Amino acid sequence: MQSWIEDIHARARTRLGQGRVASYIPALAQQDPERLGIAVSTNAGELYTAGDAETPFSIQSIAKVLLLTLALRTHGETLWQRVGLNPSGMPFNSLAQLEAEQGKPRNPFINAGAIVVTDRLVSAFATPPKHLQDVARRLSGNASILIDDRVLASEWQHRSRNAAAxxxxxxxxxxxxxxxxxxHTYFSCCALAMSCIDLAVALNFLAADGHARAMGERFVSPGLTRRINAIMTTCGMYDAAGDFAYRVGLPAKSGVGGGIVAVVPGRMTICAWSPALDGNGNSVAAQHALELFAEELAPLGVSMPLR
Amino acid sequence: MQSWIEDIHARARTRLGQGRVASYIPALAQQDPERLGIAVSTNAGELYTAGDAETPFSIQSIAKVLLLTLALRTHGETLWQRVGLNPSGMPFNSLAQLEAEQGKPRNPFINAGAIVVTDRLVSAFATPPKHLQDVARRLSGNASILIDDRVLASEWQHRSRNAAAxxxxxxxxxxxxxxxxxxHTYFSCCALAMSCIDLAVALNFLAADGHARAMGERFVSPGLTRRINAIMTTCGMYDAAGDFAYRVGLPAKSGVGGGIVAVVPGRMTICAWSPALDGNGNSVAAQHALELFAEELAPLGVSMPLR
Amino acid sequence: MQSWIEDIHARARTRLGQGRVASYIPALAQQDPERLGIAVSTNAGELYTAGDAETPFSIQSIAKVLLLTLALRTHGETLWQRVGLNPSGMPFNSLAQLEAEQGKPRNPFINAGAIVVTDRLVSAFATPPKHLQDVARRLSGNASILIDDRVLASEWQHRSRNAAAxxxxxxxxxxxxxxxxxxHTYFSCCALAMSCIDLAVALNFLAADGHARAMGERFVSPGLTRRINAIMTTCGMYDAAGDFAYRVGLPAKSGVGGGIVAVVPGRMTICAWSPALDGNGNSVAAQHALELFAEELAPLGVSMPLR
Amino acid sequence: MQSWIEDIHARARTRLGQGRVASYIPALAQQDPERLGIAVSTNAGELYTAGDAETPFSIQSIAKVLLLTLALRTHGETLWQRVGLNPSGMPFNSLAQLEAEQGKPRNPFINAGAIVVTDRLVSAFATPPKHLQDVARRLSGNASILIDDRVLASEWQHRSRNAAAxxxxxxxxxxxxxxxxxxHTYFSCCALAMSCIDLAVALNFLAADGHARAMGERFVSPGLTRRINAIMTTCGMYDAAGDFAYRVGLPAKSGVGGGIVAVVPGRMTICAWSPALDGNGNSVAAQHALELFAEELAPLGVSMPLR
Structure with a gap:
């Protein structure tokens, strides 16, 4: 498996040079587009890595999975009174649909939806940003994970569109x-700096029926895990959820920092990262790595959603 | 398995009386809301049924799966130049999005998308309606399947919104x-009258890596099968694809005639039918049957997409 | 006054070469962009002309004034149950707004509104196209006015967007x-070929409290005249009604054939024509002629709406 | 004229009891719906009043006329790079259109447009709210005009939608x-408390070619006056500009405090006020007073725009 991941890494490297690093905030614009990391965390506890798998990067929208999971833990199904769970069909920061639908965002993976989810956490916790950092550390087993203050400050300074929503x-x-x-809480979570290894391990509970290995305990129920995976499948890749389901067929969530986490239910999680993005805001090389991964998974006898 | 399907039928019957029969065309408005049928067609060739599984009903939007499959067979990936494959986030007959996106429908399962797909078939075949009826007969192994002329005439008379698109x-x-x-071709295919058994058998190729048992041959490639399943997952249940993925987790396609077909890749197809619909246009009792089916499938050790 | 009109013509000629002839139907695309005509018809019966004032051109959307006037004559204020009278804020052929507002067009001067108005006339008259041609002849006193069959056929062939609406x-x-x-009736009226003189005379009733001089009788009431002028002011210049009111300040209606008719209530009508259009579909040179006309009207002591 | 205004007042009183007082901020919700005031300020300096003409009320959106006038004085035509001047066709606080048009509001009389106009004034003046209060005092000749701090605080507390824009x-x-x-500056200007007399006098410059009698000087040029009147005609009555032009035919601007100011160019201004509003946010009784006023103006030989 290690050599297989290395092979995928080598082939995905051919896509470096395509796409563009996110430029909406200066802190992200300075990322090196030549980086590419891959980490696989199996339910059995093995870890396979290739390339820049240990480099922390800004998790950005991947934070939405953490926020949603925590809000479902604290508020349960009542959360869906505040946010829908269907695809939006509109850009992730569109206000027109939000206005037409009376301020109820389509799903928790568009910005407005994640902001409503964050509002629930602000109501539930004393110091929400610290709580989120703490959860990220415990899920990944890495106590040195930090909120990147420079990214946080940059997000805050360029908050206009999110403030409008x-x-x-x-x-x-x-x-x-x-x-x-x-x-402030939302940006703090988006500004968490985590590596491919951190993310693959931290979100492995989505592949393991809710069991968080690094915490040594069940983090959420199997049913909730399946539901979060379902939302990742229909809404996880910005406007390209359909394309991604068609090509890759795994529940996944991407962020404009260049990271993408995908889930092979019952087996493993994989996180790929490379900063240059396509027009939909998804990393070009990381997507390609996941495509290659999915293609080869099936013949190996691994049962995959949608494949 | 037979008793299991019968049990699901009995429990789903409690939902009869909820929802409303489609009324946009008179021919559909006369359906009996008390009917409920279920048929399961396994890859091994077994058939399990309960209730009104042999009663032909108007397949309506389930036809979109047939149309898409045929167009992908004749035109391959070039089809995607004409139609997208991402969820629309708008009602299935919305014109606003179609106008904003320069006449390219979001996906092949909204009306506009299915009409574009049909246009490709009109270009490819001499007598498209006859061809579609013929394919439905061969896939289901039932040579008596007919286009319901009364439904077809009614659709034609009330064609204004589809004509606008x-x-x-x-x-x-x-x-x-x-x-x-x-x-005319599009309405002909929607007006095909097929039973739960017909549909479960006809679409079993989606569970069987493309192999159509009644035809005794491979109908489409395994890759194409997975891709069609992916589109069903993200776009198959009108505006409720996300809800359905969250609750049921199977690729599915519903029609306003009250039928829903779902796929358990590698294992079986199931078709449930009951005419009364919820606000999204999906059959209330048929949805519930599928929900019960999915809930019990997992503990049986069946590997399910998204579950 | 004659020399004044000639002077305006000479100055407006400097704008020839700007803009582009309408190309959405071949019949219009062949117009000569170098033509410029002006005709003024005073309430006292005088006629002043300059340039190509006698050349018939396709009146296109100017027909909407005729259609509206006839429909208000036959149906009175009940017409407003079918069509609104507020500006649309959207392109003249937008379907999104029409869909959002349940098929009731914003005003009678967008295409959808004029089509609804035409529907009222189709209900009211035995042979509507002939009736419209007849009215145009009687209002202008020119019995040789014709529907241009070539334009009509071209409109019909390219009817898709209007058919969608x-x-x-x-x-x-x-x-x-x-x-x-x-x-067919709507396109027939748009395909009327009339000259600047024909149009200035035909629509002079809008300046003359409803009195149609060429007919020798009152065509509509003074109140109705004022109301039609009000709609021309707020909705007459496609998406540029506000710009035009700001710069020119007269009730006016333009057509993609390059004609614009404006009204000086109580005094006169003016029609300017030149085929090359700006991005809003309004003739560049004709607009400029009207701007010069309005600028010089005020100091002459003529009381002008909005000036 | 005095008895004529009194007669209009008496007839418009019959509409009291219709409509509802604005309730989006508590400070406005407490207004007495039974109040009705009218004031006419002629270019010759006469003042005619009836009813509650001296009671200060919250001018709300009528402030947009002041803001626009000041911004055109300080920034001239460059203002139009920031804001359009065409009707919006959308509710006055819609975000969808603002988003679709890249943050450039349709016109200065929707909220977003007035906010952009205010931004220009914030750049131009040291203490903008004080400057606006001062201009209102000088234009009306009433040195006791104040910003209502209670209304201002209430607007600020309920600023979410305007903050979003x-x-x-x-x-x-x-x-x-x-x-x-x-x-804060925008709400301050909206919170100015002025009476019918204050407003009729203050905005009389729009009827008097820009001459502000109370200031004893020309406030803006005649051309600018005509242009502001043109924008009031096409955009001054929220979503009902077309209706109002059709029924009344005068440039006008209304506010949700219940006031409406209308202009008879070359002759006079009129301000009517009554707190209860129709569904478009325009005062029911004040609108009716203006309708009666316009109906009787024409036969008196007064030349009116659009009539």
Whole structure:
């Protein structure tokens, strides 16, 4: 398996040079587009890596999986009164749909949805950013994970569009806390710096019926795990969820930091990272790595969702 | 398994009385809301049924799976130049998105998308409606399957909204043939009258890596099968694809005639039918049957997509 | 006044070469962009002309003023149950707004609105196209006015977008007659070939409290005249009604044939024509002629709306 | 004329009891729906009043006329790089259109447009709210005009929707100053408490070719006056500009405080006020007073725009 991951890494490297690093905040624009890391964390506890698998990067929208999981733990199915769970069909930061649908975001993986989810956590925890950092450390077993203050400050400075969405939801009564506090918490979680290894391990509970190995305990129920995987399948890849399901067929979530985490239920998680993005905001090389991974998984006899 | 299906049927019957029969065309409005049928067709060739499994009903949007499969067979991946494969996030007959996106429908399972797909078949076959009926007969092994002329006439008479979508696509150059001929072919396929047994058998190739048992041959490649299943997962249940993936977790396609077909890749297909629909246009009792089916499948050790 | 009009003509000629002739139908694409005509018809019966004032051109959307006037004559204020009278803020052929507002067009000067208005006339008259041609002849006092069959045939062949709007309204129950007949009548009226003189004289009733001089009788009431002028002011210049009110300040209606008719209530009508259009579909040189006309009207002591 | 205004007042009183007082902020919800005031200020300096003409009320969106006038004075035609001047066709606080058009509001009389206009004033003046209060005092000749701090605080507390619009424009780079400061200035101007007399006198410059009698000087040029009147005609009555032009035919601007100011160019201004609003946010009784006023103006030989 190690050589297989290395082979995928070598083939995915051919895509380096394609796409563009996210530039909407200066802190992300400085990333090196030549980096490519892969980490696989199996349910049995093995770890396979290739390339820059230990380099921390800004997890950005992958944070939405953490936020959703925590909010479902604290609020259960009542969360769905605040946010939908169907694909949006609109860009991830669109306000038109949010306005037409009375401030209820389509799903928890568009920005507005994640902000509402964060609002629930702000209501539930004393110091939400610290709590999120703590959860990330415990799930990954890496106590040195930090919120990147430079990224956080940059997000805050360029918060206008997210602030517009948050105030619009506030206007519709779908945000209980102050916009500024909710955004600060949301940006803090997006600014977590984690490596491919950190993420593959931390989200392995999605492949392992909810069991978080690094914590040595069940983090969520098997049913909840399946449901989060379902939302990742239909809504996890920005506007390209359908394309990705068609080509790769695994539940996945990507972030504009260049990371993508995918789940092989019952078997393993994989995290690939490379900063240059395609027009949908998904990493070009990381997507290709996942495509190669999925192609070869089936003949190995691994049962895959949608394949 | 037979008693299991019968048990699901009995429990799903409790939902009869909920929802409303489709009323947009008179021919459908006269259906009996008390009917409920279930048929399971396994890859091994077994058939299990309960209730009204032999009663032909109007397959309506389930036809979109047939149309898509045939168009992918004749045109291959070039089909995606005409139609997208991402969820639409809009009602299945919305024109706003179609206009904003220059006449290219979001996916082949919204009406506009199926009309474009039909246009490709009109270009490819001499007598498209007859060809579609013939394919339905061969896939299901039932030579008596017919296009219901009364439903077809009713669809034609109430074609205004579909005609609006078709002319809009024609205006953008995304329809090669005359609107009237394309609509006639599209309505003919939707007006096919098939039973739960017919549909479960006919679409079993989606569970069997493309092998169509009734035809005794491979109908499509395994890769194509997986891709069609992926589109069913992300776009198959009208506006409720996300909800359905969250609750049931199987690739599925429903029609306003009250039928829903779902796929357990590698194992079987199931078709449930009951005419009364929820607000999204999906059969209330048939959905519930599939939910019960999925819940009990997992503990039986059946590997399921997203579960 | 004659020399004044000639001076305006000379100055407006400097804009020839700017803009582009309408190309959506071949019949219009062949117009000579170097033509420029102006005609002024005063309430006292004088006629002042310059340039190509006698050349017939396709009146296109200017027909919407005729259609609206006739429909208000036959149906009175009940017409407003079918069509609104507020600006649309969307391109003149947008379907998104029409869909969002349940098939009721924003105003009678967008295409969908004029099609609904035409539907009212199809219900009211035995041979609507002939009736419209007859009215144009009587209002202008020119018995040789004709519907241009070549333009009509070209409109029909490229009817897809208008057909989409018509079918969408039909789907919402806002069209009583068959789409094909309504469109044919609508295109016939748009295909009327009239000169600047014909149009300035024909629409002089809008400046003369409803009195149609060429007919020798009151065509509509003074109140109705004021109301039609109000709609021309807020909705007459496609998406640029506000710009035009800001710069020119007269009720006006333009057509993609390059003609624009403006009204100086109580005094006169002016028609300017030149085929090359700006991005909003309004003639560049004709607009400039009207701007010069309005600028010099005020100091002459002429009381002008909005000036 | 005095008895004529009194007669209009008496007839418009019959509409009291219709409509509802604005309730989006508590401070406005407490207004007495039975109040009705009218004031006419002629270019000759006469003042005619009836009913509650001296009671100060919250001018709300009528402030947009003041803001626009000041911004055109300070920035001239370059203002139009920031805001359009065409009707929006959408509710006055819609974000969808603002998003689709890259953060450039349709016109200065929707909220987003007035916020951009305010941003220009924040850049131009040291203490913008004080400056606006000062201009209102000088234009009306009433040195006791105040910003209502209770209304201002209430607007600020319920700022979410306007904040959403402001942040969206900020995201598109169309706001130079901080959102909080711009909103505070905007709300301050909306919270000016002025009477019918104050407003009729203050805006009389729009009827008098730009001459502000109370200031004893020309406030803006005649051309600018005509242009502001043109925008009031096409965009001044929220979503009902077309209806109002059709029924009344005068440039006008209304506010949710229940006031409406209308202009008879070359002759006079009229301000009517009554707190209960129709579904478009325009005062029911004040609108009716203006309708009666316009109906009787024409036969008196007064030349009216659009009539």
């Amino acid at each position: 948050a105030y619009l939801m506030k206007a519709f009564g779908n945000l209980d806390n102050e916009v500024d506090e909710v955004l | 078709a002319y809009l696509m024609k205006a953008f150059g995304n329809l090669d043939n005359e609107v009237d001929e394309v609509l | 018509a079918y969408l309204m039909k789907a919402f129950g806002n069209l009583d007659n068959e789409v094909d007949e309504v469109l | 402001a942040y969206l424009m900020k995201a598109f780079g169309n706001l130079d100053n901080e959102v909080d400061e711009v909103l």
